[in-house]
Amino acid sequence: MKIRVDLLPHRQPESAYRDVVVLIDVLRSCTVAPLLFDGGLEDLYLSPSLRRARAFAAQEGALLLGERRGLPPEGFNYGNSPTELGQVDFTGRSVVMVSENAPQALPVVSCAQHVLLGSLYNADAVVRRALALAESEVTLVCSGFGGSEDLDDALTAGYLAARLRQQAPDSNLAGAAPMAVSLLKVFPDPLEALWQSRAGQTLRQLELQQDIAVAAFVSQSERVPQLERQVELQDSPLFHFGAAVA
Amino acid sequence: MKIRVDLLPHRQPESAYRDVVVLIDVLRSCTVAPLLFDGGLEDLYLSPSLRRARAFAAQEGALLLGERRGLPPEGFNYGNSPTELGQVDFTGRSVVMVSENAPQALPVVSCAQHVLLGSLYNADAVVRRALALAESEVTLVCSGFGGSEDLDDALTAGYLAARLRQQAPDSNLAGAAPMAVSLLKVFPDPLEALWQSRAGQTLRQLELQQDIAVAAFVSQSERVPQLERQVELQDSPLFHFGAAVA
Numbered sequence: 440m441k442i443r444v445d446l447l448p449h450r451q452p453e454s455a456y457r458d459v460v461v462l463i464d465v466l467r468s469c470t471v472a473p474l475l476f477d478g479g480l481e482d483l484y485l486s487p488s489l490r491r492a493r494a495f496a497a498q499e500g501a502l503l504l505g506e507r508r509g510l511p512p513e514g515f516n517y518g519n520s521p522t523e524l525g526q527v528d529f530t531g532r533s534v535v536m537v538s539e540n541a542p543q544a545l546p547v548v549s550c551a552q553h554v555l556l557g558s559l560y561n562a563d564a565v566v567r568r569a570l571a572l573a574e575s576e577v578t579l580v581c582s583g584f585g586g587s588e589d590l591d592d593a594l595t596a597g598y599l600a601a602r603l604r605q606q607a608p609d610s611n612l613a614g615a616a617p618m619a620v621s622l623l624k625v626f627p628d629p630l631e632a633l634w635q636s637r638a639g640q641t642l643r644q645l646e647l648q649q650d651i652a653v654a655a656f657v658s659q660s661e662r663v664p665q666l667e668r669q670v671e672l673q674d675s676p677l678f679h680f681g682a683a684v685a
Numbered sequence: 686m687k688i689r690v691d692l693l694p695h696r697q698p699e700s701a702y703r704d705v706v707v708l709i710d711v712l713r714s715c716t717v718a719p720l721l722f723d724g725g726l727e728d729l730y731l732s733p734s735l736r737r738a739r740a741f742a743a744q745e746g747a748l749l750l751g752e753r754r755g756l757p758p759e760g761f762n763y764g765n766s767p768t769e770l771g772q773v774d775f776t777g778r779s780v781v782m783v784s785e786n787a788p789q790a791l792p793v794v795s796c797a798q799h800v801l802l803g804s805l806y807n808a809d810a811v812v813r814r815a816l817a818l819a820e821s822e823v824t825l826v827c828s829g830f831g832g833s834e835d836l837d838d839a840l841t842a843g844y845l846a847a848r849l850r851q852q853a854p855d856s857n858l859a860g861a862a863p864m865a866v867s868l869l870k871v872f873p874d875p876l877e878a879l880w881q882s883r884a885g886q887t888l889r890q891l892e893l894q895q896d897i898a899v900a901a902f903v904s905q906s907e908r909v910p911q912l913e914r915q916v917e918l919q920d921s922p923l924f925h926f927g928a929a930v931a
Contacts, residue, residue, distance in 0.1 A: 443833075444834075445833070446834050447692075447693070449693075449833075450696060450697070451696070453832060454832050586695065586699060586700050587689075587691070587695075587700075587860035587861060588690075588691075588692050588834075588860065588861035588864060589861070590863060590864045590867070613833070614833035615833060615834035615835070617836060617882075617883070618836045621836070621868065621871045622864070622867065622868075624870075624871050625868075625870045625871055626867075635863060636863075637863070
């Protein structure tokens, strides 16, 4: 088994994704996703485009959730705050989520056989699910922040890579996995890395510190959002996730 | 002043390179480059293509130097070993260099105003030169290894970012710079990071450990290879470097 980490989605055709991809965006969309399913959510759609998200939500009667620069766009039902969303009952509802990093990565990784959303919040569950699905390779793909590598996702990738290796001791670490794992020595408490990351700095400026604390909780959820299909909507796809329980 | 680190060349048009780029490939081509100029070299051409390198060297009477999978290709005058090349007198010669990582990055970064080659070997000189040239931003771009982020270049970027910041205390760290700098805590001795990197593992398998040791020497050279022009040769450019002394 190969455990690879990419600190950003790799867009070169020669590194095309196969087998299992775990997409990471720990601050905040991949922390929010399992938490929504814990709150009873039925269907989650991720959209890179605000306009398409609005059109699809209107058409399907789905709730609109997400952020631009950390805050909910006009007309949205909710922002992207796990602190707030943990209080909401989503039983039987569908949600269209817009955010700035993970949805942009989905068109790059969606060629993989299986795409899961991973964070610290569902760490153990995502590790079990990835190993159950993988034939030969689990690739942990960091969404990054504003098109650059960021510490929060890199540390989370390091944590997941270390857990994967514990569960599959014959596996080898590829790509940026050794670097990501070595970050665990600098940040034995993940909260510190999330706090110092650029994504974390942005949340602190918006006085959303509590969201960083929620995102640093490890293995609170057993839900693993898994890509089921792409919905082609004019020129921009939506990505439909259901929840697997590992 | 902004000090940015990219752990791989970023190919998205929105992160197009401007101002000063320091391209890093510490194992081994950006360690070899200043060392060649120390040995009297006049002109250095980097080529992503083996075939073009051969044609250009034959046409110009230049020496061929470089590697594929760590070893010199057939008909080359030299490999890419700093241990070997440090012994050679290159006075008045031109060299065409082929290697697997830095030359592939050059087409991506060559839109910047100034492109320098940086390593630990010319660390202080490259820091001084970058700060002398920069208007507002120095971007340290890691070549990586086989299309993935690697520890050797990331640690070198962290070292250079920390030195840049010492010299320009008002600067701020952007992109992956905070992550790269934090690696210095795990690897206070750069040799250890170079040793553990995938590039380093490959050299160890080829019994080229001594090259890792040479690449870990800090600030041995005052030469800063600087991109002067692209030579368009049929469909593949060659990149011509001269040596600035910082």
